[in-house]
Amino acid sequence: MPDSAQTAANDLAPYWMPFTANRQFKRAPRLFVAAEGLYYTTDDGRQVLDGISGMWCVNAGHGRREIVEAIRAQAGRMDYATAFQMSHPAAFELAARLAAILPGDLDRVFFANSGSEAVDTALKIALAYHRVRGEAGRVRFVGRERGYHGVGFGGVAVGGIANNRKQFGNMLGGVDHLPHTYDRSKMVFSRGQPDWGAHLADELERIVALHDASTIAAVIVEPMAGSTGVLVPPKGYLERLRAVCDRHGILLIFDEVITGFGRVGAGFAAERFGVLPDMITLAKALTNAAVPMSAVAVRTGVYDALMQGPEGAIELFHGYTYSAHPLACAAALATLDIYRRDGLFARAAGLAQYWEDAVHALKGAPHVVDLRNIGLVGAVELEPRAGAPGARAYDVFLECFRNGLLVRQTGDILALAPPLTIEKTEVDRMFETLAKALKAVG
Numbered sequence: 001m002p003d004s005a006q007t008a009a010n011d012l013a014p015y016w017m018p019f020t021a022n023r024q025f026k027r028a029p030r031l032f033v034a035a036e037g038l039y040y041t042t043d044d045g046r047q048v049l050d051g052i053s054g055m056w057c058v059n060a061g062h063g064r065r066e067i068v069e070a071i072r073a074q075a076g077r078m079d080y081a082t083a084f085q086m087s088h089p090a091a092f093e094l095a096a097r098l099a100a101i102l103p104g105d106l107d108r109v110f111f112a113n114s115g116s117e118a119v120d121t122a123l124k125i126a127l128a129y130h131r132v133r134g135e136a137g138r139v140r141f142v143g144r145e146r147g148y149h150g151v152g153f154g155g156v157a158v159g160g161i162a163n164n165r166k167q168f169g170n171m172l173g174g175v176d177h178l179p180h181t182y183d184r185s186k187m188v189f190s191r192g193q194p195d196w197g198a199h200l201a202d203e204l205e206r207i208v209a210l211h212d213a214s215t216i217a218a219v220i221v222e223p224m225a226g227s228t229g230v231l232v233p234p235k236g237y238l239e240r241l242r243a244v245c246d247r248h249g250i251l252l253i254f255d256e257v258i259t260g261f262g263r264v265g266a267g268f269a270a271e272r273f274g275v276l277p278d279m280i281t282l283a284k285a286l287t288n289a290a291v292p293m294s295a296v297a298v299r300t301g302v303y304d305a306l307m308q309g310p311e312g313a314i315e316l317f318h319g320y321t322y323s324a325h326p327l328a329c330a331a332a333l334a335t336l337d338i339y340r341r342d343g344l345f346a347r348a349a350g351l352a353q354y355w356e357d358a359v360h361a362l363k364g365a366p367h368v369v370d371l372r373n374i375g376l377v378g379a380v381e382l383e384p385r386a387g388a389p390g391a392r393a394y395d396v397f398l399e400c401f402r403n404g405l406l407v408r409q410t411g412d413i414l415a416l417a418p419p420l421t422i423e424k425t426e427v428d429r430m431f432e433t434l435a436k437a438l439k440a441v442g
């Protein structure tokens with residue numbers, strides 16, 4: 001390494017970056033210093049089109065003045081209010097606003113600060129719910145292969161990504177995994193939901209038969225698996241999962257950390273796919289990513305079951321110092337205002353066909369072995385380089401970045417999910433840049 005590069009690497013050394021190849025990154029850092037609308041500005045002054053909404057979270061586009069102002073005003077008025085045995089008005093207002101836009105009777109809302117915390121919260125609510133109803137034996141969980149539910153021990157345990165698990169020992173016990181729903185031979189180049197795969201939900205019956213329903217608390221799935229490369233649920237799959245859960249008194253949790261807030265062509269995936277879970281986890285896009293915040297929305301019956309015992313007794317021994325943080329509530333309320341005023345969920349749904357055509361126009365481009373889409377989400381799966389999994393997609397990611405487009409690489413898959421404010425011309429630009437990068441990379 002030349003001396004100057006070594007000095008730069010040393011300056012960058014103290015920050016241990018998450019889910020990043022630290023040594024590789026620090027040798028050639030990529031830094032953003034500003035963001036506005038659909039574009040980031042890099043430290044060397046280049047504009048980069050945000051093809052992944054930050055990290056699936058800036059659904060209304062960057063730098064929204066109303067959100068910035070709401071945060072500023074709240075910070076000036078009251079920086080923080082303790083969340084235990086005290087609160088503040090915006091927390092109640094936000095819960096009510098979410099209840100009003102969530103499907104069915106998902107009307108009770110618990111706040112946390114990250115998707116990971118929301119997932120662990122939902123798992124704990126499931127255990128507490130069964131226990132209070134006299135079914136304390138329901139302690140097992142069922143997740144799914146290729147599921148991502150954050151990085152808490154609960155979320156990692158129900159998640160189905162080997163790399164996220166193998167460094168960390170036993171995690172939560174008593175967890176089974178459904179098979180993932182992707183089979184290229186059956187669904188390659190499907191537009192939207194694949195026709196094949198509903199029967200994979202019946203694997204839950206096999207797990208129930210093995211352990212007995214009386215031991216299983218909840219099933220947790222992402223309605224559309226995002227982090228492992230956009231696996232769109234087969235037609236009928238989620239419906240069948242719901243039916244099996246109902247048959248056996250098992251709670252169904254949808255992890256909508258990515259799919260919530262307009263991403264898949266409706267307000268929420270539960271709405272889009274017409275299946276009502278017992279709990280929904282939310283995080284990304286709740287505050288347009290301006291302040292960290294997450295939430296678990298539960299059906300009224302689940303909440304009511306826990307509202308028992310002496311009135312002065314705490315019903316759920318769980319919570320975070322920063323649950324319903326005032327700045328996050330202010331940002332979320334302003335974000336919901338924008339979603340409603342600008343009709344962004346309907347806007348995204350209206351663009352979905354154009355988007356689908358743009359994604360599938362990459363058919364035949366170099367290295368492309370599959371293309372997937374739903375709502376304003378797309379995935380481009382590449383043939384891996386022999387002996388170097390992920391390397392080709394990483395090179396495409398870098399080439400795109402150099403040419404002014406941010407995409408997300410996961411293994412040999414590139415995921416795309418632009419802000420819901422994107423225009424058709426920018427959709428075209430995204431795919432032109434990507435197509436060029438695919439040609440440029442060997």
Ligand SMILES: Cc1ncc(COP(=O)(O)O)c(C=O)c1O
Nearest residue numbers: 114115116148149150255257258
């Ligand atoms: C479906 C899903 N659940 C949970 C998480 C974890 O969220 P966080 O990184 O905010 O903890 C993510 C993050 O990508 C996610 O996609």
